[in-house]
Ligand SMILES: C[S@@+](CC[C@H](N)C(=O)[O-])C[C@H]1O[C@@H](n2cnc3c(N)ncnc32)[C@H](O)[C@@H]1O
């Protein structure tokens with residue numbers, strides 16, 4: 044029998060970490076401080092992956108998971124932990140990454156930002172699969188460590204009215220002629236309309252169209268269809284005259300229209316707080332020239348411009364660059380913004396110098412981080428005195444922080460987490476860097 048272990052910490056996937064017989068054991072479902080038994084499902088010479096067995100001494104933070112699919116569905120990994128304790132654990136993950144990967148410490152730890160723990164998820168990519176054995180169609184996230192679609196009936200992290208659509212959607216797809224040719228439904232919720240993008244590998248029949256139309260009317264949603272590979276090709280199917288898909292940032296008087304397959308932050312309530320915090324740290328002033336790198340549809344660019352600064356937004360997707368330009372116009376901010384298409388993973392110092400001097404810079408990269416960006420910053424006066432870095436991956440933030448602090452003469456003034464993805468292991472964080480006085 045395997046001896047019980049004491050859990051020392053949480054890893055980046057939300058697993059408990061313990062040591063036994065010279066190996067590191069990563070245990071799903073175990074929390075720091077707990078004494079547990081475990082069942083290994085993968086054994087290597089220096090580590091094991093395991094599922095929790097018995098919890099012999101539970102942590103104070105242990106709670107009963109709210110969702111009946113927790114444990115099977117791969118969408119959440121921390122529902123057995125109190126939501127506030129999750130944030131504290133994520134803060135620790137951020138600090139540990141900064142210390143061990145970046146070899147830096149933040150002068151100030153920003154208080155963590157909390158929001159609603161349930162019903163926050165306004166974007167989701169649901170897989171669809173016809174499973175004869177289950178007697179019909181499944182619509183849901185993948186099961187943990189598997190390509191099977193979970194037999195989901197409701198989802199607690201999605202808004203209730205959308206969670207309630209899961210069973211009707213299963214029935215709807217099951218009644219279509221192409222029930223085994225619909226691999227995915229993308230959920231994209233706005234303030235005035237809820238969109239479901241149906242990926243279809245074969246054309247619909249006229250009877251299918253009648254069924255979709257009736258479903259949209261009954262449940263007050265808009266269907267988009269995506270017959271080809273590229274998400275940008277998705278087009279409104281029914282109703283064609285639905286209100287536009289958008290989110291708003293009332294504090295900055297901004298309306299942000301978007302296409303249902305374009306990147307937007309999954310948690311719009313938290314996004315408002317994230318933008319406010321980023322702007323407070325950046326403190327843009329009229330007359331300043333600011334860069335917004337990985338700007339997407341202008342989520343930070345337009346609020347910065349609203350404060351009177353001139354902002355250059357840089358983004359890799361041509362469609363998003365177009366969208367950001369349209370959004371700037373729409374909000375009366377075209378005159379103090381410019382958007383540039385650039386692959387920011389492949390820039391160098393000469394490119395950065397060619398963009399001219401920036402007083403400040405905001406960086407919000409994908410999980411890979413922004414190593415080329417930080418390496419491209421000059422060491423002298425050409426580098427912006429202040430950088431706000433928004434990150435969805437503490438490991439790459441820590442790596443880039445190491446370059447900024449050890450290689451480019453910045454100080455890490457503040458860092459903290461924003462609880463953008465409750466019950467998942469994802470950590471959203473924000474950091475402020477300033478040039479050390481010379
Ligand atoms: C985390 S999102 C942030 C978007 C935006 N700041 C927001 O808050 O909505 C990262 C953005 O980086 C863009 N991106 C991904 N790879 C890129 C690359 N190599 N060069 C430039 N932009 C890239 C994506 O298209 C996406 O818009």
Ligand code: SF4
Nearest residue numbers: 110116118119198199
């Ligand atoms: S993603 Fe939804 S269905 Fe899956 S465990 Fe989380 S709340 Fe439950």
